[in-house]
Amino acid sequence: MSFTITTLGNCGNQTDTNECVGFLIDTDESFIIDAGPGVVRQILKSNRHCSEFSHIFITHSHGDHTCGFPYLIWNYFYEKLNGITCPAEINIYTFDFLKDGLI
Numbered sequence: 001m002s003f004t005i006t007t008l009g010n011c012g013n014q015t016d017t018n019e020c021v022g023f024l025i026d027t028d029e030s031f032i033i034d035a036g037p038g039v040v041r042q043i044l045k046s047n048r049h050c051s052e053f054s055h056i057f058i059t060h061s062h063g064d065h066t067c068g069f070p071y072l073i074w075n076y077f078y079e080k081l082n083g084i085t086c087p088a089e090i091n092i093y094t095f096d097f098l099k100d101g102l103i
């Protein structure tokens with residue numbers, strides 16, 4: 001199996017030159033791993049759309065891994081309003097207590 005990993009950010013804090021944690025994994029399907037504050041901007045800078053991803057993994061509850069999550073979900077709605085086909089379902093993988101806090 002081959003795959004591609006795109007680093008969206010790998011820093012513990014967002015600065016003018018660094019983004020918080022986030023990765024894209026492309027195999028037969030595409031995944032988002034973590035959603036730091038700049039996740040949507042970084043996805044768009046990668047010439048991708050949030051709506052390409054129906055699987056989101058959040059590894060833990062630190063803000064540099066989660067603070068971009070609400071904007072990420074909102075962007076699915078925004079892309080749909082602009083005529084981009086979105087997944088019928090977005091699968092979120094994380095700990096139950098964290099999922100309860102995110103959605």
